[in-house]
Amino acid sequence: MRLRFAANSVRATGLRALAAAGVAAFAFAGNLAGCSTGSVASPNYESTGTSAAITFHKDVEPILQKNCQGCHVTGGIAPFALMTYADAKSAASEMVTATTTREMPPWGAYSAPDCTPTHGFQDDLRLAQKDIDTISAWQAAGAPEGNPSDAPKGPPPTKAGALANLSQSLTPDTSYNLTASTDQFRCFILDPKITKTTYMNGSFVIAGNPQIVHHALVFADPNRESLALATDGSNQYDCFGGPGISSPSLMAAWAPGAVPQDFPSDVGMAISPGTLFIMQVHYHPHATVTNTSDQTTFQIRYLDAPPAYTLLPELIGNFDQPLSDVGGFKAGLLPGPDDPPSGPEFMIPANSKGHTEEMEFDVPSSVGGGVPLPDLYLYSVASHVHYVGTEQQITIEHTADFLATTPGAQKDECLLNVPAWNFNWQRFYAYQYDGTIEHLPRIGPGDKLRIKCTYDNTLDNPLLAESLHERQMAQPVDVRLGETTLDEMCLGGFALVYKNQ
Numbered sequence: 001m002r003l004r005f006a007a008n009s010v011r012a013t014g015l016r017a018l019a020a021a022g023v024a025a026f027a028f029a030g031n032l033a034g035c036s037t038g039s040v041a042s043p044n045y046e047s048t049g050t051s052a053a054i055t056f057h058k059d060v061e062p063i064l065q066k067n068c069q070g071c072h073v074t075g076g077i078a079p080f081a082l083m084t085y086a087d088a089k090s091a092a093s094e095m096v097t098a099t100t101t102r103e104m105p106p107w108g109a110y111s112a113p114d115c116t117p118t119h120g121f122q123d124d125l126r127l128a129q130k131d132i133d134t135i136s137a138w139q140a141a142g143a144p145e146g147n148p149s150d151a152p153k154g155p156p157p158t159k160a161g162a163l164a165n166l167s168q169s170l171t172p173d174t175s176y177n178l179t180a181s182t183d184q185f186r187c188f189i190l191d192p193k194i195t196k197t198t199y200m201n202g203s204f205v206i207a208g209n210p211q212i213v214h215h216a217l218v219f220a221d222p223n224r225e226s227l228a229l230a231t232d233g234s235n236q237y238d239c240f241g242g243p244g245i246s247s248p249s250l251m252a253a254w255a256p257g258a259v260p261q262d263f264p265s266d267v268g269m270a271i272s273p274g275t276l277f278i279m280q281v282h283y284h285p286h287a288t289v290t291n292t293s294d295q296t297t298f299q300i301r302y303l304d305a306p307p308a309y310t311l312l313p314e315l316i317g318n319f320d321q322p323l324s325d326v327g328g329f330k331a332g333l334l335p336g337p338d339d340p341p342s343g344p345e346f347m348i349p350a351n352s353k354g355h356t357e358e359m360e361f362d363v364p365s366s367v368g369g370g371v372p373l374p375d376l377y378l379y380s381v382a383s384h385v386h387y388v389g390t391e392q393q394i395t396i397e398h399t400a401d402f403l404a405t406t407p408g409a410q411k412d413e414c415l416l417n418v419p420a421w422n423f424n425w426q427r428f429y430a431y432q433y434d435g436t437i438e439h440l441p442r443i444g445p446g447d448k449l450r451i452k453c454t455y456d457n458t459l460d461n462p463l464l465a466e467s468l469h470e471r472q473m474a475q476p477v478d479v480r481l482g483e484t485t486l487d488e489m490c491l492g493g494f495a496l497v498y499k500n501q
Helices: 056-067 085-090 092-100 129-140 400-405 462-470
Strands: 168-170 184-190 198-206 213-221 236-238 249-254 267-271 276-283 297-302 309-317 330-333 353-362 376-384 389-397 412-418 448-456 491-499
Touching: 056 085, 056 129, 085 092, 092 129, 198 213, 198 249, 249 309, 309 353, 309 448, 376 389, 376 412, 448 491
Parallel strands: 267 309
Antiparallel strands: 168 297, 184 236, 184 276, 198 267, 198 297, 213 249, 213 276, 309 491, 330 353, 353 448, 376 491, 389 412, 389 448
């Protein structure tokens, strides 16, 4: 059974009717570890005090090994290594600043009084407060080394290897040479040569050049539209905002330190015959780069038979029309500040700070001409805006019927809160669950899914200021929906799971 929803002039209706402008840079996967090789299920964020005898090998090195060395390794994407005592001592001040501000490790999902997710996330990268206190106290004490015999006994983290039980490995026909001094987004067309409906059960990206590959995303191109975008015959093209096709579907993604994406054995993502894959690679040049050539590989594992559950990646949001009926359900832009008298409009005025845009998607009760909507479970969720964006909340208002049939459910449920958005560190946040898929958050017919985005369109916004400077622009301009660097989005990414009939 394939879910499909009607679409109209609304930019993105979600749930298989994906918007052409609605696809952008995410980091995806249930077990994507970002820049960490460890997993912290329930960090303790309360200060517990620190010992006066803190040393590198006994106290700090275990923290770095578990949370930082997936990226901060010699020859990696990070600007410096944190593998040895000498590495850490020279960067002690930077470590304190980055951890106390929670800029590092890169993790955007934090609870707020008005938005606390009811489920925990897998691979939570946030440092416990006691670890942050430990790093600060160590640096304040002069960064003592201590006894090397106190170092962690286990081996340091190694780069993730490969996907288990690999079915297919795809690499671009030709390598890409990064010549620009600013970040670049390049799309590579990969042909899996699929001749019948196939189900992907796992994937992994292997960076050809870890010095410059910041992250990679893989989209499905069922209509093979990407071929027309690679005009020079190289099967690759520039693509900042997204793959540039009308009906993309986000399949997978990778960031440094990630491990292979492994869905449960009874879950698969359907891929139709003739589908092409588009691998969007974010290249990040920095001062320590010595090699600028890359040829990154995408690995896939397929199932031998249709699975019990289908995983459905969806992008919902980017609405540019007021909330209205869309073929039996409602979707659209809600009223907000700076709207004209004619009604809601997505526009962020120049020099405005704290401007918000909010969108709603009402989950329909049926699909495909009247087929009842199956139970939907939310496997993972992501936020996405561009450089002007600073915050995002994704919430859901459940119906009375849902509350009556779901013990312990809350009417208003927070799915994701990102209070300090950073375009350079994007990821999907996968929900933890115990045992079966039925323990995941549920989405029911008639539920109201809301996405609220906050923006800073002033020179106080460092990412925007840098982007304006690169374009020789002295002042911000009014910003509207779009895919280019100085356009904006308000988009949620969702990996939904439903049981096959």
